[in-house]
Amino acid sequence: MWKIFIIIFGVLFGIFIPRSIYENYTDTNREDSTYEEDSYADSEDNVYGDYPYPDPEYAAGRGNLKTYNNKDYDPTKTDWENYGDTGSIMEIADTDWALENAPVFHVETKEQLAGVVYYVNAVKGYNDSVELYLEADIDLDGLEWVPMGGWYRPDRYLEHTTFVGLIDGQNHIIKNMHIDTKYGGHCGFVGYSYSLQMKNITFEKAYVSGGTYVGIAGGEIYGSEDWINVNVSGMVGTPGPETGSIVGREAGINFRDCDATVVYKKKNGRFGSIRYFSHRYQLIAETPVVEAFTLTYENGVITRDEVEGYDNLGWHIERDGSLLLDRAAEGELQLPAEYTYPDTSIWLEAYINGTYIRVSNIIEVP
Structure with a gap:
């Protein structure tokens, strides 16, 4: 892909928030604001005070692992079980069911869902795809859940786990999901993916908290296009610079028929809203559009003028709100007719x- 995505690792503080904060939340406690207006790292609720990031115990793994020199190392277990933060997963996971059904899962119980988390984080290969279908509503109350994908051993950063494939909730609900990656990132139902389609799923009364890349449905998601009918409600405990209500960091998701009602606790004890589905959506909303370039359309060819001072210039082509093509435009003053698809913007x-x-006007191709 021609686009260059600049990844910035921030210096962030880990924050713990008891579940009771969300349970006691009512609309009367809410202030309509985005999370940037009050830095949560400056909150009096920040139990870590001025402790620097990264904590040596979590170094190199951004929170999702135990100390590397694990004295309790068990050679019969996977790296994730030995070094990772498994939360409540291994206490309830139906691992036999997961191994028998992989890579296509029709999930009816929390034990089976925990088995999928185990399979993704501990067993499957980096590029292996997974399909997850919910066949019933699932209540995770009382469990310490962990993300699918995003974990890695401290000596193998480039080999972190990833969820690749499809999640279809089939209009079912996951209730009371509680994820806290402490200092770590990749916080959400799916922690990390480079290709993920998600649709027809609701997360109800969720709580997620982490250092960076934080969202209820996903932490850091790339290579995805349409997410359809994904609905979330709940609370984000640590809204850092890469936080969204549905996904923290993403690079091109088109959220279609999605909805989010997500709050965070401000330093004054009241609640603010996280208004944007992702951090990228927030950046787009807060950056004024300046039509510096003028496009013209004639005989099936779109022509642009030449303006200096813009980086990574590209043609953006979509139909009915869905991306069809991104194409580099630097040095290309005309978009060839073969790319001016009918009924596109x-x-x-x-x-x-x-x-x-x-950065230009919009051409509507008939």
């Missing part, structure tokens, strides 16, 4: 303020 984008922003 086409414009120029450039890399501004950490994401891609429209």
Whole structure:
């Protein structure tokens, strides 16, 4: 892909919030605001005080692992079980069921869902795909859940786990999911993926907290296009610089028919809203569109003028709100007719303020 995504690892503080904070939340406690207005790291509720990141105990793994020199190492267990934060997963996981049904899972119970987490984090290969279908509503109350994907051994950073494939909730609900990755990132139902489609699923009364890349449905997600009918409600405990209500960091998801009602606790004890589905959506909303380039359309060819000072210039082509093509436009003053697909909207984008922003008028191709 021609786009260059700049990944910034922030210096963040870990934050613990008891579940009772969300349980006692009512609309009367809520203030309509985005989380940037009050830095949660400065909150009086920050139990870590001025402790620097990274904590040596969590170094190199951003929180999702135990100390590397594990005296309780068991050679019969996987690396994830030996070094990772498994939460409550291994206490309830139906691992036999998971291994028998992989890589296509029709999940009816929390034990089976925990088995899928085990399979993704401990067994499957990096590029192996998975399909997860919910066949019933699942209540995770009382469990310390952990993300699928995003964990790695401290000496194998480039071999972190990933969920690749499809999650279809079939209009079912996951209730009371509680995830706390402490200082770590990749916090969400799916911690990390480079290719994931998610649809027809609801997360109800969820609580997620982590250092960076935090969202209820996903932490850090790439290579995904349409997410359809994904609905979330709940609380984010540590809204850092890469936080969203549905996904923390993503690079091109089109959220269709999705909804989110997500809050966080401010330093004054009241609640603020996380308004945007992802951090990228927030950047787009807060960056003014300046139509610096002028596009014209004639005889099936779109022509642009030449303007200096814009990085990673590219053609953006979509139909009915869904991306069809992103194509580099630097040095290309005309979009060839073969790419002016019928019934599409086409414009120029450039890399501004950490994401891609429209910088031209829009051509509607009949």
